[in-house]
Amino acid sequence: MSGAKVWALHLAVLVALFAAQYLLPPYHATNLARVLVLALFAMGYNLAFGYTGLLSLGHALFFAGGMFAAGLPAYHFGFSAGPALILSLLGGGVLAGAVGLFALRTAGVSFMIVTLMFAQAGYLTLIYFNAWTGGDQGFAVPASGRSLFGFALSSDGPRFAVAWGLFALGFLVCLALVRSRFGRVMVAMRENEERSRLLGYNPFVVKLIVLVISGLYAGLAGGAWALLFGYAGASFATIQYSILPMLYVLLGGAGTVAGPVLGAALMFWLIELASGLTSAWLFLVGAALVVLVLFAPKGILGWVREKVWRGLP
């Protein structure tokens, strides 16, 4: 598949997502904004897990880190959304770098456990400093912090525009990254770390760079969530928020650029639909995942790439 076609296809996805706000009822348009922010989070997770093979259980820390890096200055010091978003980006990246320096000395199951422990420590830290963070109850981000270039992010239009804009930025950067030489080194690292080392690559450095990029995505998504939907809380640092992006990626297709947004959208509306039908909605979600693992273990776009379109990035 030629480069021009790949870019055209992905730009078409972005245009379709932007147009969806005018076609969907307001309730679902707001939900789509949530999906886009979660998809941004999942895209970062996908770079680490889908492309580089880093199965982390600590991404909730980077998401919550970005959320509080944006939310706390907005709440306590009256920061507006622009600087708060930049802080969220930095918060996620710095946390990922710090965790990576330790966690990347391990691999496989040990890496999962170490990242999980860091995330749990982060969660407990947020609870411990509840005078500042609001603990489990969190806090509502004030209107002054939810303003970007004079637009109130609490309004549907600007909220969707910012969610889409951040998603689009992450989507295009992700596409450029995985199609670059570094992107191929990431895949080489996932496929065979020892072989990559024998070609002269330092796995620790490559994986640390990827983890930091992944943390930047997660942090920005966390900050966007706080500012667009007006709430930050320690519950976003729990393990559930490390597992969700993994599920989105597995459902949409690990190692595909568009997989995370497809997975996030399907999972979001599956939960929405299932929770409307029964209080045992997790059972339905679980059943759907079992079907997926049985019939499309590489996820939806992973299946498409295997059976239909080998060049799908």
Next chain:
Amino acid sequence: MGLEIAGLSAGYGPVTVLRGVDFTARPGEVTCIMGRNGAGKTTLMKAIMGLLPGTGSVRVAGVEVLGLPAHRVPGHGLAWVPQGRRLFGPLTVAENLEIGGLLRGNRPEIRAHVLRLFPRLGERLGQVAATLSGGEQQMLAIARALCLEPKVLLLDEPTEGLQPSMIALIRDAVGQLRAEGVAVVLVEQRVEAVLKMADRVAFMAHGRVAEMVSAADLAPGARQFAEFVGV
């Protein structure tokens, strides 16, 4: 200068496998390593490449590489093609070559050189590596290593399990590399292949090089094959 190993000892944790290996591979020669299973051939490759800690000396073109982290060893002119190829399956032939040559700046002349050695790969640049035949995968594994412009190339049973036409192509490529002045070290178990390709043969036993002889002095029924390889 090539590869000079002196007194190399290495192993896995408390288990010592190599016990003072002395070995040289000269530029423009093919040096074969033979030995029974467990003699230490693959362990020797791993120790040379920095994947196992060891004591002694491993010099490439006069530069000591023992003790360097594994990812820094290829930069000194060593490349290893291990048994089993281990390609990056989802990437194309071109992308595998690109990754191999990234540290050398992916210069076009390097790419042209490896494609001259293996023209068949040139016809399959856009093909995903996992879908290549066994022989083509082996060619790609060697080509990818050559993108590092090695002074010393270590090949671990490169013709194992391949059809005769592919074996001939790989032998031709090895001959070409020898002519270009590369020091080729070949781990090989088959007598016929050794006699066709080798300039010198090192026989390993019990973690040491027990004998090093000129291939010209060996015939199919030579004592060393029976004693050190069991054929």
